[in-house]
Amino acid sequence: MPPEATITLAAGRDGAEASELHALEAGLDSLQTARDAAPSRARRFARATVPTTVFVLVALIGWQLYTAIAHPRPDLYPGPADVVSALASAASSGHLATAIGTSLGRGGLGFLMAVLIATPLGLLLAEVRWLRRAVGPILSGLQVLPSVAWVPAAIIWFGLTDAAVYFVVLLGAVPSIINGLLAGIDQVPPQLRRVGVVLGASRSQLQLRILFPAALPGYVAGLRQGWAFAWRSLMAAEIIANSLGFGLGTMLEQSRELADLPTVLATILTILVVGIVVELCVFAPVERSLLRRRGLTGATR
Amino acid sequence: MADLDRTAVALTGVSKRFGAHAPVVLDDVDLRIGDGEFVCLLGASGCGKSTILNLVAGLEEPTTGAIAVPSGPVAMMFQDAALLPWLTARRNVELALDLAGTPRDGRRARVDELLELVSLSHAADRRPHQLSGGMRQRVALARALAQDRHVLLMDEPFAAVDAITRDLLHVELERIWRQTGRTILFVTHNVREALRLGQRIVLLSSRPGTVAAEWEVPAEVRAGADPVEAARLDDEITRRLREELIRNAA
Numbered sequence: 001m002p003p004e005a006t007i008t009l010a011a012g013r014d015g016a017e018a019s020e021l022h023a024l025e026a027g028l029d030s031l032q033t034a035r036d037a038a039p040s041r042a043r044r045f046a047r048a049t050v051p052t053t054v055f056v057l058v059a060l061i062g063w064q065l066y067t068a069i070a071h072p073r074p075d076l077y078p079g080p081a082d083v084v085s086a087l088a089s090a091a092s093s094g095h096l097a098t099a100i101g102t103s104l105g106r107g108g109l110g111f112l113m114a115v116l117i118a119t120p121l122g123l124l125l126a127e128v129r130w131l132r133r134a135v136g137p138i139l140s141g142l143q144v145l146p147s148v149a150w151v152p153a154a155i156i157w158f159g160l161t162d163a164a165v166y167f168v169v170l171l172g173a174v175p176s177i178i179n180g181l182l183a184g185i186d187q188v189p190p191q192l193r194r195v196g197v198v199l200g201a202s203r204s205q206l207q208l209r210i211l212f213p214a215a216l217p218g219y220v221a222g223l224r225q226g227w228a229f230a231w232r233s234l235m236a237a238e239i240i241a242n243s244l245g246f247g248l249g250t251m252l253e254q255s256r257e258l259a260d261l262p263t264v265l266a267t268i269l270t271i272l273v274v275g276i277v278v279e280l281c282v283f284a285p286v287e288r289s290l291l292r293r294r295g296l297t298g299a300t301r
Numbered sequence: 302m303a304d305l306d307r308t309a310v311a312l313t314g315v316s317k318r319f320g321a322h323a324p325v326v327l328d329d330v331d332l333r334i335g336d337g338e339f340v341c342l343l344g345a346s347g348c349g350k351s352t353i354l355n356l357v358a359g360l361e362e363p364t365t366g367a368i369a370v371p372s373g374p375v376a377m378m379f380q381d382a383a384l385l386p387w388l389t390a391r392r393n394v395e396l397a398l399d400l401a402g403t404p405r406d407g408r409r410a411r412v413d414e415l416l417e418l419v420s421l422s423h424a425a426d427r428r429p430h431q432l433s434g435g436m437r438q439r440v441a442l443a444r445a446l447a448q449d450r451h452v453l454l455m456d457e458p459f460a461a462v463d464a465i466t467r468d469l470l471h472v473e474l475e476r477i478w479r480q481t482g483r484t485i486l487f488v489t490h491n492v493r494e495a496l497r498l499g500q501r502i503v504l505l506s507s508r509p510g511t512v513a514a515e516w517e518v519p520a521e522v523r524a525g526a527d528p529v530e531a532a533r534l535d536d537e538i539t540r541r542l543r544e545e546l547i548r549n550a551a
Binding site: 018021022024025026028029032033189191192194195196197198199200201205209210213214216293294295296 | 358359360374375376377379381383385386387396397400401420421423424427428429430431432433434435436439444448465466469472473476
């Protein structure tokens with residue numbers, strides 16, 4: 001762009017000036033921006049799954065070879081084939097589906113309740129400074145306390161009811177979600193708050209239209225951790241209070257009582273897989289699209 | 302139409318310190334800006350230029366003195382565009398209309414108009430990270446104009462963009478100023494930029510900030526039609542600015 005272009009512009013007539021300015025700016029704009037091309041869906045899927053799949057397959061083959069060659073005691077060291085057949089029989093008897101259904105239902109409902117409780121509480125704490133100073137350290141402490149520790153108290157208070165299970169799940173998930181939301185709000189650039197004030201946002205508009213959306217990445221990270229804590233707490237509660245319904249934790253504990261190691265391993269595997277599936281199908285896509293929309297794609301996992 | 306006899310912004314005896322024992326940032330500042338006037342506040346870093354804008358915008362309260370803005374709340378543009386990163390250019394501009402209470406029906410057309418005004422119709426659906434620095438500033442300008450306030454405060458809005466883009470933004474801003482008749486208070490530390498844009502240049506001294514000198518800039522100088530006078534003013538203002546810096550070294 002020759003420098004004299006702008007000088008003639010400034011001296012020119014209004015109409016011609018405006019249209020030439022438009023053209024100049026459009027040219028500069030297209031030079032200074034690059035449309036970002038997202039990698040294709042299939043490619044991304046392959047990049048995310050192939051290495052893990054290969055690793056798991058190799059581990060399984062190694063395990064099977066070990067049992068085939070060394071012939072360890074099958075009740076103590078079952079091979080993958082035994083675990084698979086235990087899984088198949090649990091599936092065909094309908095136990096597996098019942099257990100997954102019960103646990104996932106409890107986990108989902110408990111998590112949903114945790115979200116409904118933690119979100120307004122987090123927003124309140126972010127807004128009311130003295131409350132946050134009072135409650136904040138306790139919340140961080142609760143996050144460290146394993147929520148299994150609440151199981152005995154929950155059983156005494158609520159008896160062997162679903163309420164006891166939900167109580168433990170809530171104590172696992174709520175602090176994580178609140179802390180995630182608070183961390184997210186703390187990281188909102190102060191400039192955005194000022195923009196909100198200048199644009200004439202009321203206190204509630206500032207919170208709901210500017211601070212909360214700005215804090216979404218932290219909030220989603222909190223939700224993710226909250227789910228992990230809820231799922232763990234639920235398994236612990238089901239193992240301890242195992243006469244209550246038939247969840248995956250119950251199945252695990254009952255198989256132990258029968259000394260049925262292949263089913264124990266199959267159940268552990270199922271608990272793990274359910275956790276991974278929820279992570280991959282719910283949280284990972286939400287987080288990815290959130291970050292991509294904000295141009296933070298370098299942070300994808 | 303502009304009426305310089307009517308006051309758009311008036312600061313009388315304004316002082317500011319952040320905390321009882323903190324140093325005085327602004328000391329007894331008197332400044333009057335006429336209706337429709339384009340004033341550049343010039344000064345080195347730390348002279349309280351931005352503080353004046355924050356006071357006028359009501360983001361901070363003066364320690365002593367009074368600030369009057371008869372036309373009511375003001376619009377403001379920051380050095381970084383401060384766009385909401387999760388909204389497209391269009392939605393960023395629309396938010397200003399929304400928060401100002403404009404009904405949904407009228408918003409769309411108004412946003413299109415504003416984006417057209419800053420030559421960004423082609424990028425309306427892109428998000429801030431897909432825009433260049435100059436484009437982001439133009440979106441911020443459109444957003445500030447969407448507020449439809451009579452007074453527009455600009456806090457070094459073009460300091461972070463490259464020279465070619467800044468040149469274009471100057472032309473753009475001047476055109477919009479002439480078209481809309483806004484009163485603009487523009488903070489900068491760049492003498493040439495101040496001479497290019499301001500009808501009047503107010504030099505602030507540093508620590509504490511007070512009004513040190515003022516210049517009227519003739520229209521020919523701003524339009525680039527009188528390079529001799531422009532060079533003379535540039536020289537004079539730069540010299541005064543340096544004197545202020547030297548005073549602080551002592």
